[in-house]
Amino acid sequence: MERLVFPFNEGNRSMAELLGGKGANLSEMISLGIPVPDGFTITTAACRDFLERKSLSEQLESDIEFAVAKLENRTGRRFGDIKNPLLVSVRSGAKFSMPGMMETVLNVGISPDIARELAIKSKDPKFAWDSFRRFVEMYGRIVCAVPASVFEEVRHQYLAAAKLNSPLDLSAEQIEELSYKFIEKVEFLTSRSFPMDAKAQLLRAVEAVFSSWNSERATLYRRRERIPTTLGTAVNVQMMVFGNIGEDSGTGVCFTRNPSTGESGDYGDYLECAQGEDVVSGIRNTLTLHDLVNLQPKAYTELKSIMSKLESHYRDMCDIEFTIESGKLWILQTRVGKRTAEAAFCIASTLVDEGLISIDEALLRVTGEQLMNLMFPQFDLSASNERIATGIPASPGAAVGHVVFDSKSAVDEAMAGKRVILVRNETSPEDLPGMVAAQGILTSRGGKTSHAAVVARGMGRVAICGAEEIKVNVAAREFSANGHTIKANDLISIDGGTGAIYLGEMRVVESTVSQYLQNSISPQKFTPLIRAIERFLTRADIVRTLDVRANADTAADCDLARNFGAEGVGLVRTEHMFLGERRTLVETLILSDSAELRTEVLKEMEELQYQDFLGIYLAMEGLPVTVRLLDPPLHEFLTDKTELSLSIAKKEANNQPVSDHEKALLAAVNRLHEANPMMGLRGVRLGVLIPELFIMQVRAITRAAADLLRTGIRVKPEIMIPLVASQRELLYFRGVLEEEIKSLLVDLDTTLEIPIGSMLETPRAAITAAKLADYSDFFSFGTNDLTQLTWAFSRDDVEHSFLPRYLDLELLPFSPFESLDQDGVGLLLRIAYDEVKAVKPHLKLGVCGEHGGDPASIHFFHQLGLDYVSCSPYRVPIARLEAGRAAVLTRKLITLDEKATA
């Protein structure tokens, strides 16, 4: 029989899979001798079982009963006992932290009788009835599914009848009376009696917390964070301690270092006479941790000591929830703290300096996504935009957008293509969709540990919290700030790094991180962040085995890529050289009947490409440059069929003359029209049909290389043939190209080896790669097209038709165009890799699809054993970092394996 319940003193930190992160850490703290209220954890396995059978098993119910009995013995209190009651909290706790996404019920086990006794014992009737009121409200909302607004409405009516302004003004008796009104309303709405039996309360609360795993917001969050939906949550049942017994009680949240910058120091929020959720919800503005020095000196000293102990123990910055009950400190939870990208780099680097972790361990603590966030543009502070207010900088970055005041508007406007800033008094989990959709979040209330701040940091959204200078009027859809009134749809700019709020759209400039990465910052000006980034990128470059190249089509792109650390160009898309003004050349080529004219146009094209390649080779001197021959179908260079037909039809209808050119163009467009151009006449097929077009390209590639070579410039061109599907096709077309190169080199009197490789982008090429290897000097996986063909997903079409719905329904864990589908497309890569290595072990294999810049995909490519990834220039540093991390991870796995076999 699987064990479904673990008392805190029987678990430990390594059991997060089963006990969830929170449960495992509670157990760990108990073993460290930290004052944690006693309790037990119901496992994630129990949750999975519950979600499948949709009810608690008899086994689980009896295990819980047994665990409660043992808890009663350890605490000396009894569940449901009036004289000496045991009250508990019931909290979710999944393997991966999902802050605020699931439910918590506090004060479970209470009843009016117990509250009455509690009032007498504590000599604090207001605390006792407030605890009861909290329970009723939470239980009603979470277990009985009565909307929060119902309670707000009842409270509002009660206050109005009592002629009171604030709930804080209610007396103990009034709170008791209000609680009964809540109960009455819940019973009316649910047609069930409100349970005052402790055991029933507990079991229903456990069920509700389990069920909250599948709530809409938890599901949405998991999808964003790529947390598997099959894990389930554990539930922690913990003896209540009370931060709401008078002034010498309170509750707080702290970090062992600043989660925005990584600096050491007091960092946290505290609220007197409050229970946990009050801090996080941001309803009341909080005191700082430092205020505790005077308010609770003993508890403060103990807390500082525990913070230090936990950071050393976890060897990382920790996030801690605590409660002080009548001067006595209790730790309710700890975990490795969420942090900003900047803090992640700085903390990891500092921990190395402090000798707590190794440089490779530190490298695993920072991610490419964080580095990418740091590369985002910043506001240009020399701009003239008026600063209208300042709040607490809660999640860094620069965001510009139209103001919206609710989650739904944020989603709607964003769907319509607008950038939006979500402005709220405070956010709650219900606001999550809007926060995902928004560029940034601005709240007038709450601290750095409020829901808005924590969630925004987690998802890399810009956020300013607790901006007390602004007054938000959601009903009127406006906010005021120091004399300004900003209405819905007005543009504002917010700086999550400084807390500054500006009117209008503010100019953005390159971030200092981005400037550093392009070598355009002098070492004297290096900040701790820059130094940390330098440290980790240097380490990554040392350990990684995957080369990083860039996809670049112009000399300017190449310069950028090289500054970012690219070790070559993995993909020059030559068709990009025929867009804009040069498009007419292709048009002329297609329309011309005259061989002379065609030759002339090809000559002109060759000269243009020759110049293009000269620039690219110069920028990449000494590094390989893979030039892909023309890939798209010809009609992509012509006007759209429907558009052209309509324009000609209109002219005809209006008796305007239709030129011969237009007629010829329409004929060509109709002739070249394809039902599925993605799978039509393009790439090597076009080369077979119109070899002169590709010969022109190969001449330009070769001539530019030969000319530079003669002046002593080291050039390393490589030619890549797109859309290859069979060996015969490759053999034939390679022959056409080689013949041209050979005779051209004779004419130029130059010796030059130009490797010719194949792009593996059709499923057939992947599974027959061993055969293509006979005539390929290298391979590059075109994972974009390979993904389209393997799934039968036309990217342009499906991203707007069914892909969003598929993501909603979790039929896809993520878009296979953003991150490589390792089980499907990845399997084709693996087949190709194994086949090729079996026949040509030293053949170079790379990736030049967009996945080359995606962290998860990079790890896959590393594990597969590829030689390089090629990505957009801005992704190069990210790819370098992730390739380094992948190498460290692989080494770690090897070490673990060695241990296992030793």
Place this chain on the structure above:
Amino acid sequence: MERLVFPFNEGNRSMAELLGGKGANLSEMISLGIPVPDGFTITTAACRDFLERKSLSEQLESDIEFAVAKLENRTGRRFGDIKNPLLVSVRSGAKFSMPGMMETVLNVGISPDIARELAIKSKDPKFAWDSFRRFVEMYGRIVCAVPASVFEEVRHQYLAAAKLNSPLDLSAEQIEELSYKFIEKVEFLTSRSFPMDAKAQLLRAVEAVFSSWNSERATLYRRRERIPTTLGTAVNVQMMVFGNIGEDSGTGVCFTRNPSTGESGDYGDYLECAQGEDVVSGIRNTLTLHDLVNLQPKAYTELKSIMSKLESHYRDMCDIEFTIESGKLWILQTRVGKRTAEAAFCIASTLVDEGLISIDEALLRVTGEQLMNLMFPQFDLSASNERIATGIPASPGAAVGHVVFDSKSAVDEAMAGKRVILVRNETSPEDLPGMVAAQGILTSRGGKTSHAAVVARGMGRVAICGAEEIKVNVAAREFSANGHTIKANDLISIDGGTGAIYLGEMRVVESTVSQYLQNSISPQKFTPLIRAIERFLTRADIVRTLDVRANADTAADCDLARNFGAEGVGLVRTEHMFLGERRTLVETLILSDSAELRTEVLKEMEELQYQDFLGIYLAMEGLPVTVRLLDPPLHEFLTDKTELSLSIAKKEANNQPVSDHEKALLAAVNRLHEANPMMGLRGVRLGVLIPELFIMQVRAITRAAADLLRTGIRVKPEIMIPLVASQRELLYFRGVLEEEIKSLLVDLDTTLEIPIGSMLETPRAAITAAKLADYSDFFSFGTNDLTQLTWAFSRDDVEHSFLPRYLDLELLPFSPFESLDQDGVGLLLRIAYDEVKAVKPHLKLGVCGEHGGDPASIHFFHQLGLDYVSCSPYRVPIARLEAGRAAVLTRKLITLDEKATA
């Protein structure tokens, strides 16, 4: 050192790979004691080496010299010797017979001196100089590449100057003089002296025959017959015997049975005083074999005895070339004879009756393609079309077409979509492209063994030869026949089974074979052909392990399929049920904003489909019916985008009112437009987005089944989900369907198991089939789409853009849409099969793409181990036959393997 030359007495029949078919059979006949002129064979390996190095190797030249020396010893004649000359023929001979496709040079080793001596010795100067003239003309044409028309022109001028009408009237001296004129012309055109050295003649002739392997017509023939281009041809050098020494000499071709019907009897052509090519070229009309009874009684008796010996030895109908030199019979060649489809069945069956071969061996001698030819329609003899002439029925079938008089016109008109009949005096290998393009061939000269007849039979074209009643005037582009004049482009109908030529387009009716296969012929009327077909199909049904189902969308299709022997329906394309008038229903569904209207339309659709399924189930009672849910994108049911845009624009321009309906339609068309619909919103994806459409289908499928079941009709519906790409998608959508079926069956109070399977048509589905197997009750490969996606070939597009060019260049051996690409797409099938069998060994796997009816593909599917193929109804008998042949072949292979290991 590889051996490059084999004397005839050192080879045998099993060496066709190396010696070619002709060489191997010559050796075999020598060992049987049949009178074959002595000689030697140069191997195909030598040819491959020559084609690569583009010259004869020194090794080969010396081997040939050595073989000539040995031949001189054996024959007692000397090559180039004036007194006792050895003359040889140099003939091609590939592994697979390619009649008339490659070159032959006769009388090699002759010179004016030798001819002069030959004239004296033979006392037949005309024969001697004619032999010289033949050599000069053939060598000039084949080795020196001087066009045949040049010789015609020289001959024409010479005859005119000599005031003669026919070359037959030339005296020996005149033939000698004409030969010198030929030599003069060749030397002038080639600027080289004409070689009179025997050895030089031989080596150049060998080179020319090797080179003819890559001639255009040989290449075209190989592509049609799917003969690999890498094989190369052998060359046979054989002592000349002369059919042109006077009246008691001659040459002929015979078959051991009638190659059109398989009947026994004398069957062949004979020409007095002639050399080999004269018979085949059809220039002179021939005598029949039977005429030899009186002309050459001794030779005739010997020939009949050899024919019988060869048929017994080869255990098959043989085709024999012979020459009678001054009364002495020589056999020049034999091979298993080409035959019509009808003859193939009849001969194979007769050979079984005669105890020469087993029934399974006989099954391997007939093909699905032959059966298909026999199923082609025949002329309705009750039609009133006038019969204008009758020729020799040379290749059976009914053809209707517009008359053309040359190969190029045939190709051009056929490309333009016209059916054509190619009319010639005789055909030559140059006419091959036109013969391929034409429906039928009609010649005024030549017998059943003429080029036209042999080639037409080989490629299944209808042909009538030697129609002496017609006079063809190619220059005037017309022919006359019994008072009628038929001009180019006039319609005629020709019956290759009877030799009848009709005016105009004649009505066609179902062939008797087709009628038999549909059970609509009474056994009393069975012909020998029908009995043979019955015999082989019965045997095939016994031995085959592959089930044969049909793709059928209507009850009528199902009836047809079932008559043809289908064991179920493997694919009901439900979208076909919404074409025609019902298309508007889909349109209404797409355009409607009103939920009520949509429900109403869906209701109506459900009723229509319900009726459709009732009919299908009834027709297939007791057999499985696999219904594929809606597959194509919705916009396929709407008007074309450009067309609609244009029609609306025109109305607007003319100030005509544009209806709201048209506007809504245009909006819908634009909204649903996709860049690559093949890979867009279709199949299961549409089901996820618009479940009600698919629920409607599933309701109709279930209701129709339940209703019939209740009346005692046995129904076996299966539901197939198209375009599945991932397990999650399948799991989700299957759930949607199952829920509907379950609740519907409760409503209907019926118990009914409906298997739900997946169509494997995306590469991802194939490679992750093991995962899909968790939620699939069966699988069916959709090889059409799988081929499109694996190659990135959009069928509609590439068949008109690059596929023809790819076939021309042999970059593809055949269209992967016609026959399965076994190396690529087949590999995906193999991966899927292995994966699935590893997890669910008993899961049913079938194929429902068009490849299900293609013989080569059926053999692949059988070898792979699939459970069934599904093909169009008319292909069902073909699939049955081929599945049986595949089973016999596999068994044979197993037996061979057992021998190998024993």
